[in-house]
Amino acid sequence: MINPKYQPPRLANWLLTRFCSPELVEDLLGDLEEQFYAHCKHQSITFATGYYYQEVLSLIFSYALKKRKKDAAWHPYANSSNHIVMLKNYFTVAYRSLAKQKFFTIVNVLGLAIGMSISLLLIAVIADVYEYDKFHAHHDQIYRISTRVADPVRVTEYASSPVPLADILKEYPEVEAVVQLDKRLSGEVNYQNKFIPMSGFFTDPSFFETFSFELLEGNPKTALAHPNNLLITASEARKLFSYDDPIGKTVSIEPMGDFIISGILKDHPKKSHLHFDLIGSYAKVPLLENQGVLEKGADRWDQFRNRYTYLKVSQESALAGLNSGLHRISEEKQAINPDTKVTYLLQPMRDFNFGRTIYNSPGPIWELYPMMIFLVLSLLILLPACFNYANISIARSLSRAREIGVRKAIGSRKSQIFYQFLVEAVLVTLLSFAGAYLLFTYIRDEFIGVLAPGSAQGLTLQLTPTTVLFFLAFVVVAGLAIGLFPAWHFAKIEPLTALKQNVFISRSNKLSLRKALLVGQFTISLGFIMTVVFFIDQYRYTLNYEMGFNQDNILNIDLQGIDYRLLETELLKMPEVERVAHSSQIIGASRADKTWVMNEDTQDSSEVFHQFVDQSYLSLHGINLLVGESFPESATHDESVVIVNDKLVEKLLDGNQVDALNHTLKLSDGKEVRIIGITANFNYATLKDSIQPFFFRYQPEQFRYANVEMRTTDLFATMYKVREAWGQLSDRKLSAKFLSDTIGEAYSWYWPLLKIVGFLGLLAISVSCLGLLGMVVLTVENRTKEVGIRKVHGASSGRILILLTKDYLKMITIAVVIAVPLTYALFNLMNPFILKYRPDVSVSSILLSVFILLLLAGATVASQTLRAAATNPAETLKYE
C-alpha cells in the first residue's frame, strides 16, 4: 500500500544524481524507493527517511557507482590497463610533436640545459661532500671533541681541544680508542740537500685502528714506537727519495731535528678531512716541547689550537654517558679567564665537513649558509628555465588545443592527455640533461679553480655512483615538475570548446600569468647584472680608498727570524732607502691581532686591536698624531707606553683627548701602559672590518717585518740590492712585497666572486632571453595575419613594430621597476657582511645595468618583430 503522502527524500535523490547521472542508477533508485515504501509500512517515516539517506551515502562512496560511471563514459578498451602500449604511444606522439616544432624544442632544450647545469654542479658538490670520510670503516663510530669558547663578544667553536682531555676520556668504558693528533708537524723535509715542504700530524698507533688509513710498508703497531720514527706517504716519498728505499733513512726537519723513516703510508683518499704527508710519533711532542721547539701544551687546558682529540666509540647508545662526562669536565676545567666559558662537545664524523663554522679545522668545511645561497642561486637559474617551458607550452595551446580536442572526442581520457604531456616534458628534460651535463663538465673545472684552495681539497666533482643516482633522481623530478603544469592545463581542456571554431583559451587571464613569469625572469636577470656592476664599482672603490696612511713606496720584508737591527743597518747603506721601520703585522691587509684591556670601573674587559711597531713607524706611514707624541727614540724594551687611536679614546675613555693623554691602561696580562699619543682613525685592517679601538705598542721582540721606504727609479736594480743585502744575513729566500700590492691582494677574492656572479648572471640572462625569444616568435606567428591586414589598411612598418614590441617593453619596464629597488635593498643588506667601508650605489651603475638589460632584451625582441614588420602583406595573406 503506497501512501503518496510519503515521498523518498528529494534532497537525497538530488545528492545521488549529483554524483551520477540518473539513467546510470535507474535500478538503484528503484531499489531505494522500493525499500523506502517497505519501511514506511512497518516503521516510522523518520526511520525510513534516515535509512534512505544512509543508503544513498553508502552508494555515493561505493565502487559500484564509480564503476558504472567509468563504464558509461568510455569505450571498454579505453579502460584497459595496458599501459606499456600507451607509454610507447606517448613517446611516439611526444617525439613527433617535438620534431614538428623544432624551433621551440631547441629553445626549450637550450634554456633547460643552461638552467640545469648549475643544479648539476650543486648536486655534484653535495654528493662529494656527502662522500667525505665515508672510506673509514668505522666512520659512524668516530667522534671528535670540539671546544666552544664563549667570551663576552662572541662564541667561537674550534675543532681542536686541549691535550689533557685525552687522558680523562681514556677512562670511559664506551670509548674504544682515543687518538691524539698534533698538527704542528710541518716544515721543510731535508734529505741529501733536497728540501720539500710537507706537513702532517704527530699521533699514536691507535690512529691506524680508528681511521682506515693504510701502511704500504711497516707495521702499524710498531712503526711509531720510537719518538723519532716518521711515516711518509708514497707520493711524497717518491719526490724526496726518488727510487731509493726510504725505510731506515734519516731525514731532518728544522727545527725539530732528525727523524727515521719507519714506514710508508698509502696515499689517503682525497675525500678525507685529514690531509697529511707525514705521520710522526706522539711521543716526540713532549720532547720537542721540553726542548722549547714547540710551545708547551701537554698539561695545559688553555692551549688547544692545532691539537685534536678523536674518539672511537663502541656504540651510538653509549653517547649519553660520554656527553655528561664532557659536560662535567667543561664545568671543572675553566682555564682561560673568568669571562670566558669553555665547553667541550662531541662531534660526529658526518659533521666534520658540513654544517656550522668551526675554526682550526684540519679539513675544509662546507658551511650551511653559503650552501643555502648556492641552492637559492641555482634555483634562481633553474626555475626561470622551467617557467619558460611551461610558458611556451601553454602559449602554444592554440595549436595544440585542436589535437587534444580530437583525442578527447575519440575517447582519450583526461589522465591519458596528462601522461602524454608529462612524457613530452620528461623527454625534453632528458635531452636538456645531455646539454646540461656538457656544460657541467666545462664549468666544473672553472668552479674548482675559483674556490679557495682549502675548500676545494678533495673535491673532484667526478661521476660516482652516488652522483649518477642523484642526477637521475634530479632529471625525473625536474621533468615531472616542468611538465606538471602544462599537462594539467591541457588535460582539463574541454573537447567541445577546443573543437569549436575560433576558440582562444581565455586569452587575457593566461597571458597575464605568462607576463608575470617573464617579468619575474627579467627581474632576476637585472638583479644579476646590477650585482656584477656594483661589485666592479666597489672593487675600484676599495683599491682607491683613503685608508688613512701612506701605502706608496713601502716595501715590507719578512724578517724570517733574523735580527731586525742587522737588516736595518744593511738597508740604510743603500742610497735608495730613506727610512726603515718595523712592525709585527702588515697594516691594512689582514685582520689585526687583538688583546683585552681591563676596565677599572666595571671590572670587565674590552676587546682592543693592536700592533707592535717602532719609533719611525708612524711617520713613515704618514699616520697623523692628533695629540701627544710618538714613541721616544730611547724606548726601552720594557713596554710602558702606547699610542691609541681616536676610536679607543671615544669608546673606552669618554672621548676627551686631552684627558686621555697620560691615562693608564691595564692590559689583560696585568701590564700597565700609559697613553702618550692619539692618532686619527685609520683602517688598520682591510675594509671588511670596521675601525675599532686600536693601539700601537712597542716591543722589539714582536717585530716580524721591516717596512722600508724607498725612492727609486730603477726598481729592478734596487730589488737586486735588497736581495744582496738580505743574502748576507740569511740563507732563506727573501720574502718582500710592496705594501700597496699586499693591500691590493687582500681584495683578490673579488675576482672569483665576480667570476661566479658574472657567470650566473650570464646563465640567467641566457635563460630569460631564450624564454623571451620563444614568446616573441609565438606572438609574431599568431599575429601574422593581423599584421598583414593592418599593413593592407595602411599601417606603416614603424607602427607595426611598436604594436608588436609594446607589450614586451612594458614587461621589461615593470621588471626594472621591481628589480632596481629590490637589488639595491638586498645589496645594502648583504654588503656590510662583505665590506664595512663601501661606496654608495651610484645612479650611473644602475643606469648602466638597465641599459645592458634593455640592449639584450631589445635585441631579442627586435630580431623577430623587425622581420614581421617588414614582411610584405601579400606574402602572409595569400594563403587565405
Add this chain to the structure above:
Amino acid sequence: MKGYLGEFEELVLLTIATLGKEAYGVAIKEELEKRANRRISIGALHATISRLEDKGFLTSYMGGATAERGGRRKRFFELTREAVEALAAMKSLRDELWHSAQIKLGFSK
C-alpha cells in the same frame, strides 16, 4: 579460476543462486539480511556485485518497467559458468576439509 572469492562474495553468489530469476537489488539484500542475520548497506552490496561483475562471475540484464518503484526497471543478476565452477570448487574444498578435520566439528542436533 579467475580471482579469489571472498566470504561475502560467496554469500552474494549463493543468494543470487537461491533467488533464481528473481535476483535483483532489494531482493538479494533482504534475502541475505534474513538468512545471515546481518545489516548490509546497499552501497556495500552493489560494490561487491560490481566487483563480481569485474571478475566475470555475474552478468546482469534490465527487467521490464514496473508499476511500483516509480516506474523504474529492475536489474536482475545471473551467475556465469565461471561462478558456478568457482562455487563448486569452493564447496568441494570445504567438504574435503570438513571430512578430514581431526577435531569433531559436527553439530549435535
